[in-house]
Amino acid sequence: MRGWFFSENAYHLLPDAREYDSIRVKLPNRYYDPKIGADLYHRFIDEWMIAEDMGLEIMVNEHHQTATNLNPSGPVVMGVLARETRKARLLILGNPIANRREPVRVAEEMAMVDVYSRGRLECGFVRGVPYEMSAGNHRPTRMMERFWEAHDLIVKAWTSHDGPFNWEGKYFHHRQVNIWPRPYQEPHPPIWITALSPSSAREVGARGYIVACFLTGFEGTKAVYDAYRGRRSELGLSSPGLDRFAYAALVYTGETDEEGYAGARKLMWYLESNKVPPQFTSPPGYHPVTTMVNSMKGTNPGIFKMFQNPTLAGLMENGLVFAGNPDSVYRQIKKMYDHVGGFGHLLMMAQAGFLDHDETVKGMEMFTREVYPRLKELTV
């Protein structure tokens, strides 16, 4: 198993939550101090580089108009890391390609990062969270159709080397596509796609990309992985290796359980501070109609409620947080691993909120020294 250090680069110094009704989309940026923000950016880049020194891989993402994530452009921070690091794989998970108006530009940016890093890019594509719809004016309906057209165009741009090709699709038009540079890796960087539902997992499985689950817990993750494997088997394709499956959770390893829990409670800021009103969590068309019906009735599965009133015990029980001393953390990860049929990538949100630099580094250090060697040996 490969461990990936991931931080959302949050700006955690927020006003009292009673002063605002949404941390996303509309929280005025007068609450952001660019001088503090600059210090935070440099600190977070240092932490990624420390993660590399410890032997971890690096994961970056992007979100828009939110204090929970100050990387509105994943490619920019990837550019910095491509230059500042030497050996870690660099995962961007990912480019919200249903929302980017120019997929060819995404293909160019990713090719640049791949060349800068001499072939260390792992390129993720995501649909983008519901809060991004208003933030970017992206129509929430028929997004997956747009997503796959963007994907097809990007892959074609990466893999065409004989001069311009033409693209006049439903959503994107480019009559002269001929990107410079082309990617360093052949035929192109590995592709990762986030899937939170079995139906999207089937699409990813058919293409053989790495499927990533975020905080989907035991049953949600199993459903996604099973759908991935099931679709490949239906199509008569090869059975996927562990390296096709990734799971993201909040992870903090301490010397003792108490220290681990204390770190995890700080990471929970990510869930606790996510104050977002319904118009941004459920833009029309983003979620399937059945999900919307359940949501109006208040009968969505328990895992959704977990995000509303998170408790550490509940999050750990559901496999959204792995925390404690090294043995505890290993046991918890192993339990998830066994339940879902194994996974080859653990994406660790290991910094959030008020978890300071020293605490972040200590959690990573405990993990890499005491837990990671055991995870590397896991096979199904």
Add this chain to the structure above:
Amino acid sequence: MLWLHGEEGLDPQAPFLDLLAGTGRVVAPSHPGFGHSPESSTVDTVDDLAYLYLDLLAEQDRRDVIVIGASLGGWIAAEMAVRSTERIGGLVLVGALGIKVGDREARDIPDIFALHPDEVTRLQYRDPARFAVDYTKKSDDELAIIARNREATALYAWEPYFHNPKLPQRLHRVTVPTLFLWGADDRFVGAEYYGAAYRAAIPGSRLELVERAGHFPHLEQPEAVVERIRGFVQDRGA
């Protein structure tokens, strides 16, 4: 008459439709994606809807049709009329959307996709309490219709938001009698600003206020709206 519903969807039980049917034959389709109507992969703009209903009138060989539309439906009606009035005898636009009035920084139409649902109800109804939805008292089917109506609205009206930038320069082509009906208490798009600009773009049209009504007067004052439509049809004949 052709009734084109708006974002609120088509409620076959609504008193308005029965009252309207008392004045003549009414065709009241549910737009693709709304209610129980299937979506169509080739229909995703108001432009598509305008052609869909022009084709419907042609297919059924209707003549001298009074096209009536509310809000989003009013936008569809206006788009039909700028394309062809061959089969249209008159236009009734009820709190119609479809144009942009102010400059690029003017939020002419409140962003329903970025407002709390309660605030949207407050802006759209004179008496919001009467139209607040108690989800716990709805069947799964009724809730699915609400979700589908919202989704279809987003499909057709997300961007440009509830308008076609080209529509104002085309409205001069509407040469049939046109009546604007506007809720006197429309807090969503006001008669004095939005309604007046729309009316000014259609030569010879007039605007009448419906008292004690917000953005959906056909829901809050169905009798009054049907009375105005009846009057419009009669005047037109005279």
